[in-house]
Structure formats: C-alpha cells, structure tokens
Amino acid sequence: MAKGIHAVILAGGAGERFWPASRSGHPKPLLRVVGKDSLLSATGHRADAFAAELWLVCGEDHATAMRRELALPASRVLVEPVRRNTAMAVALAATRIAAEDPDAVMVVLPADHYIPDRRAFAADIRKAAKAAVDASVLVTLGVRPTRPDTGYGYIQTGPPAARSHPGLRRVRRFVEKPNAATAKRYLRAGGYLWNAGIFVWTARSILEEVECYMPDLHRVLAPVRKAGRRIPRSVLSRAYRRAPSAPIDTGVMERSRRVWTLPVRWEWSDVGTWESLASELGVGPGSTRLVDGNLAFDDLGGNLVWGRQERPIALLGVEGLAVVDTGDALLITRLDRSSDVRGIVKALKKMGRADVT
C-alpha cells in the first residue's frame, strides 16, 4: 500500500527553442518566464500540493543549481551522466522509488511546463493516482485543445475506462504532431486531447511495461536495481552508456495495452516556443507583454519583449514579434515563426559560438 505520492521532476531538456534566454548553461527550467518563480521552482511548488516525496532527474551541469532551486537533499536527486531521453530517466526514477516501495505511486512532471491552477492540478493527480493504484494502469493526463496547435502530440480518447473511475478514459491511439489541417479536424471532431507528458502510475506498473516493451532498457538497469537505495556513480555511468535513447511515449505509452487518460480542464502550456509563451502571457493585437525589460516605446503593440532591466527598447511600427534581448545575444523573430528558433542555435553551434548557445 502506497504511503504517499512520489513526484518525479524531469529536468533534462535544454529548451533550445527558448534561445537566447535558455542556454546550455542556463536551461529553460531555470528561467523565470511567468511570475517570480522559475519554471522548475513552480513545478516543485505544484508537486508540494500532492506529493509526499519529491525527486529530481537532471544532468550533471545543472544538478547543483536545480537542487538548490528545489531545496532538495542530494539523496533525492538522480544525476544523469549523459542525456538518454525520457524512457531512461523515467525507468531510473521508477527503479529507485521501487527500492523504497514498489507499489508507490509515481507522478512524472516535466520541469518546464506552465500550469497556474495548482489546486485543480493536484485534485486531478489524486484522481489519476487512485486509478493507477486500483487498476494498475498507466495514466496520462490529456489537455482539452483550445486551438489547432501543431506543436503537440494528440491522444484520441476511447470509451470511459471504468465505472469506479469516472472521468478516466481508455486511449484509442496516440498521434504525433499533426499538420495544420489535421489539427483543425481534431479540434472540430472532438475526442482528441493534447498529450501533456504528465504521467501517473505505480513504480511496479511502469517497470513491468518497460520490461515488456523495452527489454534492453530493463536489462541495462539490472545493476541499478541491485544497488537499491544507494546507486554508485560507476554503476549509473555504465547503465547510461548502454541505455537506449528513446522517449517514454514511443517506448512504452504508444504500445502498452493498459494506458488510460484523464482529460483535464485546467490551463496548461509546455511554454515550448516564444509564441506559446506570448499566448500564455496574453499578447494579442495591440497588447504587448514585457518580461523583465524596459519598453520605452511601442506604438502598435502585439509583441513579446524579454529584456534586460535598464536598457530601453523601442519598437516602431512592428507587431507580432518576439524581441529577446539578453546581455550577449539578440533575437528578433515573428511569433508565428518561433518554432524555428532551434535552427538558429544549430547555426550558432556550427559557427563555433558555444559562448552564446
């Protein structure tokens, strides 16, 4: 019987599309994009509302900064020696939690999402946790689409999952990021949810499914399982060197026969691009939003400005732009093109500008 929920924050991603605010040395979870908290810190506060235990999975570079941000003891931080995508991160965390309690409920939280309604979030997590325990299922939270977004994966829902778990539904299928026409069709048709990458399950359930669908990964983790509550660095390094690199979505979720989804109604964003941040902040025709900058002039509005505090920024005759002004780099992008920012980071790396990527 589970003593309490274990929240696992995954903070391995770099957030390249958030360049130049995010850097390899200062990744997206550490950014304060909405309000005073960093995305990571806000995720921690969100977890506090329902979790008895908090875990962090992150890379070596940022372990210290991120630990400090969450005020976590070292024993609760799982430091990945190399990046191996989410399947490995999730399986490692599940293995470690299982060493304490194999039947513990585990909630996977991406470190860089924006969810303002903590209370509604916690209530849904508890509902999902109950289902995960009662029915030994993997629950993925699905967000009702508000626009035909092509940046998210979609979940097509099936019939209600069980009379004892109202709200939860079976999953008909997962769909990769659709094109614009398909996304519009989904929105019109209904029955499609955004795949938020927030998962609820017991450590036992997810490890059983990893063993079934990703046997390589399960095998690689054997020495970690044996290590129990104290995983020597050398054991972890060897496991990571051998681990396949795959997302938990394609590795397990899309193949498992025991996945349920909980459609949720609260506001959610993965803050994946400058455009999605602009939309969260309320940028619209005539309405500019400012993050930490000094906008001295802006005649048309409708822009997102991310600045340094003192240096004045003046916009004349422009709208629908993101202007991101860090001390050492400057990005000006049309908001509706901001999903291509990654290409800039790639170009800069090619130019040998590791100092600004």
Add this chain to the structure above:
Amino acid sequence: MAKGIHAVILAGGAGERFWPASRSGHPKPLLRVVGKDSLLSATGHRADAFAAELWLVCGEDHATAMRRELALPASRVLVEPVRRNTAMAVALAATRIAAEDPDAVMVVLPADHYIPDRRAFAADIRKAAKAAVDASVLVTLGVRPTRPDTGYGYIQTGPPAARSHPGLRRVRRFVEKPNAATAKRYLRAGGYLWNAGIFVWTARSILEEVECYMPDLHRVLAPVRKAGRRIPRSVLSRAYRRAPSAPIDTGVMERSRRVWTLPVRWEWSDVGTWESLASELGVGPGSTRLVDGNLAFDDLGGNLVWGRQERPIALLGVEGLAVVDTGDALLITRLDRSSDVRGIVKALKKMGRADVT
C-alpha cells in the same frame, strides 16, 4: 579677387532620427555610417578636393571631438554658444570669412550628408563658385530626384541662368516637403530638384542678402563684424543670445531675387533616416546590410542591422526592419516608419532618460 574657396561645414544638428546610434553626446556627424570615415570626416575629405580653407561651425559640446576629426586649428572652428539654426551659423561664418576676404567664395556643407563621388562633387562646386563670383548670385545645388521622396524640400527650376554659365538655372520657387501625391507629380513633371542644403556664394553676397531679408540678424552681428579675426567669446555669446533662430532657406534663399541653382547628377543622400541609410547601403528584398554588427542568422533578408561587433543578432521571419543595437539601447523599427524615430527620443526625454538620448 578670391584667393581660394572657403568651405564651411555646418555640424550643429543632433540627428535625432538616427537614434539610438546618434546621441546628444555623439551626434550624427560623428557616426561612421558608410565606410570607415565618420560623416563629418568624409565631408572634410570632400572639401579638401576644392577648398583652400576649411571652417567648422559646431556646438560647444562637440567642438573638441569634431576639431580632432577634421585636424583643424582652433582658429578655424566657430563654436556656437547655443543652437540658433542655420541662418545664424551661415551669417557668422560669412562674417568671419569676410574679415579675411569679403569677396572670398564660401561653400556651405552640411556635416552629415553622403556623397560618394568626390570628384564630380568638386567639379560642380567649382562651376557654382565661378557663377557666384561672376554674377554675384547665391547658388544652391539641386539633386535630380530618383524617387518621390517626401522628406526633402524641392526646388522648381526656371530657365537657364546665363549663356556664360551653362548648366545653371534660375529658381522659380522653393517648395516645402510635399505630400506623397505632390512628390509623385513633381517626379513625373520634371523640372523639380531636391534642395540639398549645399550653397555656394561669396561672403559679400550672402551678407548683403542677410542684411536685406534678415535685418535683425545682421544687426546682432555688428559687434562680431567689428571684432574682425578674433571674436571674443563674450561678443559671440551676446550675439547668439539675441540672434533669431531661423533656417537660411526660409530666411534668405526663398526670398532672395538672386538665387540660381545648379542641377547635379551625382549620388546624394542626407542620410536623414534609417530608411534612407538602408537605401544608400543597398538594402532591398532578400538583401540585408550590416553596419558594424554580427548577424548570426537572417532567413528572409531585407533588413538593416546596426550592431555591436561581438554580440550575435538573429532575425527570424522578419524583413524591412532596421535593428539598431547600441550597448545601452535597442531600436527595432519598420524602415518605412523610421522618419518617426524622433518621437521616441521625445518620449525618452519625457521619461527623464537623458542617459540614452
């Protein structure tokens, strides 16, 4: 009989529409906008091709920097204690030059224009100087319009001025900056020239016309005339305090009955706005121009980027913009709106941001 041409560079303007590159502390003539020379320095080189004597009229703040830029002795710099527009600057210079030689030819050159063909320029100045001496006229150089620009004043030409001075024409009238429809009509009709603000006359002629059309100004200058080659600072201060503030164009040129114009064919720009600089530099569809910056990414082109050397700038999905990135301020403007930059400077001053204006 004139011993040689006196070139007088007027460097009193701030160039507010060139913000944030131009500042009250670093005005437009000191900017290097095209090539390695500052606009002022290029003007000096241009004058070297025809002038025996070089004079500079400028404000106190920049006298030292500008003198150094032109390598001028202090005796050739007329420092204005306050700004009083061009009529006073011109009349002061004419008075001072007359103290050496009342019949000297004087050429008035704005300090911040762009004229790449020095040789053609010098040839036309000599032609105008000959007319100014022979016919005791005020000659204004007129540039053949290449587009219906609404940022310039126009000169409507009259018949040829004199058989002995081919090329020179009488002036029918001066026209203030026209609206777009009128400018188009002028371009179609022909017989209209851009008023470049470059004047050629003898010191005697201009002082006679000042006496006739601006008697107040002439009277104010009496103590300066008396002072001859050494004008005490106190005398100059008193004269400036009392002097009317008017452009030489409306004060004299538009009223005088002895104005000729010399239509010229060389490339000219007053580099009055970011748009006009962009046009000089060859910014066009798909073609971005960079002044002193590091453009790391620019997928569409068609922009003008004025940057700091190291800091990378990335443009994504934007065109037709000027991006001006100084250390302490940032301007992003549509090129076709850049004539309104002055409004930004005004707003910043209102906000008490003297540090960046």
